[in-house]
Amino acid sequence: MENVLELKDVWKIYDLGKIKLEVLRGVSFYIKKGDFVVVLGPSGSGKSTLLNMMSCLDVPTKGQVFLDGKDVSVFSEDKLAIVRGEKIGFVFQQFNLLPHLTAIQNVVLPTLFRGTSFQEKTERAKEILSSVGLSSRLNHKPSELSGGEKQRVAISRALINNPEIIVADEPTGNVDSKTGAHIMELLENLNKKEGRTVVVVTHDAELEKFSNKIIRIRDGNLIKK
């Protein structure tokens, strides 16, 4: 199976003037198409930073990130934006929905920047929202939704552009355990039924069970098992 994502000796160093903060110290690994990857590590270990590198939100200080065989660490900012829009679907811990847009508008939002037909995408957004059980919440604003519902809207938004990879940073971090289980089930379905590659960042070792690949990180280094 081909590597969807490959990191080669990725460093992220924040220059804080007096000190240089090494958040990632030469991380290397790969992810195959259809993998369900869980990134585990304590708080502050660099999980989110790593996820940002994997999802083209940020570029490494040193090292290379290959997405579909292309080195995206040298891409311009606009090129990265296009890659994010086309290939990556994001799910955040704080949901990150736009507060003044309705559920369906939030879901359609990513298509806006791709020049696709809005009408057609609205239909698709409805389908996706229905598939996550939100057909009765289409026109609700985020403030009118529960945490679990918000996260399901966020997952729907991540799916609208039919991305190869779904990345989720602590997707269950802001919901209760029952809802969290439901969210994980959704992600698992996307992986098993639709064959999408899923990367989930968490400090909850419980979630290991969903994965077929675990990446453990501590102080910016991968821990080999």
Place this chain on the structure above:
Amino acid sequence: MNTEYFKIALRNLKSRSMRSWLTVLGIVIGIFLVVSLLSLSEGLKDSVMRELKMMGGDILIVYPGDGSDIVTTMMGGVELKDKEIEAIKRAEGVDIVLEMPFTGSVVRHFQETKMALIYGIDLDDGLPLLRDNMGWEMTSGEFPRPGRREVMVGNLVPKDLFPEMMVGDSINIQGKEFTVSGVLRSLGNKQDDLVIALDLDDFRSTTGKREGTPVAMVQLYEGYDAEIAAENIERELEQSMTRRRDEDSPSFSVMTSETVTNMVDSIMGTVQLAVIAFASIAILVGGIGIMNTMYTSVKERTKEIGILKAVGAKRSDITKIFLFEAGIIGIIGGIGGVVLGLLLAISVEIYFSQIHPVFYLEAHISIWLILFGLGFSFAVGCLSGFFPARQGAKMKPVDALRYE
């Protein structure tokens, strides 16, 4: 595609606070000034020009004073005396010289006594001139004939001054009886339409003013160049004045329809320039206000920018969203200014046409001025939004997302 950016911008605007809306006040005031004052000054120019058009190209106007301030000269009682009239008549190219003395006088019509402006006009020479070149016409009755103590009255005299007045009525001017022979068609301004005109000889004998006129109208021989004739008249007048050095020799002006047009143009030009200067300052202030609120807006929505970038927004997309927002703020200010400006212009027009009619002033409401006002305010908005928008677009997605 752009309509979606437009919708996003609109939605963002709805969530704005009152305070941020107040910053568009500068735009409102600026566009208000431009629309109202330019409409009115254009309208004023139109009505002056309309009158000038009645005055043919081979008519000159001569009056004392140096031309810089007609109003003061006329009020100040400086007059052209018979000697000067003779001098004008001598000038080459001059066919007829028409004195037009006027004065306020008590006029009685049956039981009613009022103050009215009476004009003296040489009915033999002057009437044809006024008829052919200035568009004087009768709506009822006939032009007065010399030697018969007849007068003609302006179109508003039977309406405003002496209601019920009819052709054939007799009126009493400073104790002397005259017959109203006819009513003039409107001459385009209130003052002229309230006139009572009588034969020059009657005017002289009735008012006791033996000579002098604050203004003289000159008709040239057909085809004679107005500018050359104006020079001829000036030369003759200068010679006649040097002959009486003992008196303080007043200056005088000869105006062709062209010089009047130019003068009106330059006065209005100055007024409009001043309006534009004030408006520019207001609009500049408005623009700075928009820039300010847009910087705040970009800052407040840092997280949102991060989200948009995460889901694929390029720098240009973010720029567009904020530019649209700023542009819409600008155009909303512009709409406010246009509406208020038109309201003022129309109110002034109504005031002069119905409540206090001194002269006809019709606001010149140009669709282009309105479109310009809206387009310009949109452009100012966009321009003011440019730097804030660029700042937003430049944010790195990770930093923007981390922003709390």
